[in-house]
Amino acid sequence: MARPVTVAAEQSTPAVPEVRHRGAFLALMCSVQFILLVGGTVVVVSLPAIRADLDLAPAQLQWVLTAFSLTFGCLLLLGGRSADVFGRRRLFLAGLFVFTLGSLLCAVASDAGLLIAARAFAGIGAAMASPAAMSLLTTVFVTPRERSSALGAWAAIGAFGATLGNVIGGVLTDMGGWRWIFLVNVPVCLVAFVVAFSVVPAIRPEHRQRLDARGGLLITLGVAALIVGLAELQVHGPAPRTWASLAAAAVLVGLFVVAQARGADPLLPLGIFRHRTSFGFLFVLLTAGVGIGAYFTASLFMQETLGWSALRAGFAFVPWAATVAITARVVSRTTHRVGPRLVVPLGLVLCATGAALLALGLDSSTGYAGGLLAPFLLLGLGSGAINVTCTVTALSGIPGHRHGVGAGALNSTQALGSTLSIAVVAVLTTLATQRALDGGGSLVGSTLAGQRFAMLVVAGVALTGAVLAAIVLPRRLPRPAAADEDVLLARPPAAPLP
Known part of the structure; x- marks a missing residue:
């Protein structure tokens, strides 16, 4: 051991x-x-x-x-x-x-x-x-x-x-x-x-801390198996090798959770997830999934249906990125006053609207300004507002001496949401496309039907997330504690879960 x-x-x-x-x-x-x-x-x-x-x-x-x-x-x-x-x-x-x-x-x-x-x-x-x-x-x-x-x-x-x-x-x-x-x-x-x-600054560890090597090995192998399984799902569908990778990921992550619950100094203290602020991780994952799902679908649409080069498609996403950047900067100045319970549901509604409009605009005659720009801007507004709000929310429930693992968990959550979304959207598109082909549709028309279906599912997920966010997220962010106390021992920084 x-x-x-x-x-x-x-x-x-x-x-x-x-x-x-x-x-x-x-x-x-x-x-x-x-x-x-x-x-x-x-x-x-x-x-x-x-x-x-x-x-x-x-x-x-x-x-x-x-x-x-x-x-x-x-x-x-x-x-x-x-x-x-x-x-x-x-x-x-x-x-x-x-x-x-x-x-x-x-x-x-x-x-x-x-x-x-x-x-x-x-x-x-x-x-x-x-x-x-x-x-x-x-x-x-x-x-x-x-x-x-x-x-x-x-x-x-x-x-x-x-x-x-x-x-x-x-x-x-x-x-x-x-x-x-x-x-x-x-x-x-x-x-x-x-x-x-x-x-x-040369910041030294404030507490005598240990690196949980066993936990690190379990979560590294578990995430690796999950990423490989999702990649297999995207390429080969629900094949035996896909299920084997996903099953291995479930076992390894389960062992990791057990080890963290029993360890004296765990890699990821499970106590950080007992406060409402920890729901920030969930909505980081959800927003990454919604955004990347739409990005993935729009990229394929522009290159395969409209015949654009990858470089031209890349330039088409610049207004989306600029909107995310501007929105994040604006929202970051008001997050501590407005609170996540208002910002996140509104952002998810904007993302849902953008995904739905994108679904309606997926047509071989679609132009950039008339069919793609508005959905891209709405998705940028929504994801820009959510990302910065949920990042601040999630980290506000983690003590300062564990902000490194908190940042790692946030980045891992975002990467997982992106990978999961691409795999699921690819599978949904393939299934809906095949159903349209079986109904006598053309290849181009059936592919567009599959992409529309996937985007409508993404919009539905975003709307469901908006309702959930309005219920579970805290109204206001807690102020950072004067002393760097461990969340496992401290009073909840926000209202505890019911």
């Missing part, structure tokens, strides 16, 4: 670390998050060029795309907890270095195996740096207004990073070749690495 790794505190953490250049610190954290998110999506448009240069088989090409997201999604929770135990600045710098090295190895890879391994290695670095950066933000910005504003900037930059990856990848591939999509990360990350030494 693996023993937990123990790290002693070197010094106590002050309530608010002293940061002389808070603006530069915020810009650095958001810029690194932007680079990490671009690193996950930048390869999509460049896949044809990579396949031609390295002579890749279809299965190898798929792994070039998924290797990064697999290691990134699997290790987020462990990376976040490691930041709490070993020090957030230390993990941030280590993760940034690993990501930079992985990007360099991708740029010089000479065959499929090296490229896939380098992509996976870069994903490990991103899983270390991303939750460490978010927990650093919440440690430096502690008042409700400051924290909401900082997380609003984080969400805004994240929206652009996730969306502009395709655009950046297409431009760099056209200008200098596919290797530049990885090589450009190296000087940028090196500059960020140097700047971090002067603006990122």
Whole structure:
């Protein structure tokens, strides 16, 4: 049995670390998050060029795309907890270095195996740096207004990073070749690495904490099996290999939950989920699923039905990303006053309306301005408002010395929602398409019918979530405690569950 790794505190953490250049610190954290998110999506448009240069088989090409997201999604929770135990600045710098090295190895890879391994290695670095950066933000910005504003900037930059990856990848591939999509990360990350030494505070663990190695292994393998199972579901449908992966994921996650309930110093304390603020995790997952489901469907529609290039489709999503960014910044300034019970249901209603309008606009004669722009803007308004509100809500119920694992849990939840949504939407579209074909419909018409059906289901899920959010979320956010107390021992920061 693996023993937990123990790290002693070197010094106590002050309530608010002293940061002389808070603006530069915020810009650095958001810029690194932007680079990490671009690193996950930048390869999509460049896949044809990579396949031609390295002579890749279809299965190898798929792994070039998924290797990064697999290691990134699997290790987020462990990376976040490691930041709490070993020090957030230390993990941030280590993760940034690993990501930079992985990007360099991708740029010089000479065959499929090296490229896939380098992509996976870069994903490990991103899983270390991303939750460490978010927990650093919440440690430096502690008042409700400051924290909401900082997380609003984080969400805004994240929206652009996730969306502009395709655009950046297409431009760099056209200008200098596919290797530049990885090589450009190296000087940028090196500059960020140097700047971090002067603006990122050296925050030491305040408590003597242990890294639950057994829990980390269980959740890493469980999430890996879940991601593989969902990918299999998307490609092969409900085949035996799909059910085997999903069953293994259920067993491993179940064992993880049991281990966390019995452990003295668990990787993810289950006590953080006994307050209303923990519903923020649920609505992060739901919003990621709604947004990515619509993004996935619209992307296929623009490229397969309208015949657009991947680069043109990427540019079409820019107004969506801009709306998310602007909305997140605006809402972040009022979240601490308005409260999640009002913002989240309204945001989900906007998302439901956007998904329904998108379903109605899926037609071979649809134009961008007349059929797609309005749904994209509504989805951007809704998801931008929800993401920052739910992030602040979820973290408000977690003690400061566990914000690393809290950030990892949030990022894992978002990644899981995205992966689950793509798999479910793909299956729903396939089933509805086949039903239309069996009824005598044409291939194009049946495919559009399947996509419409999937989008209407997404709209229904969003509306159901809006009703649930109005019931379970707290009216107001709790103010961060003056002392960093453990939620397992403290009074509930918000009204407890009935």
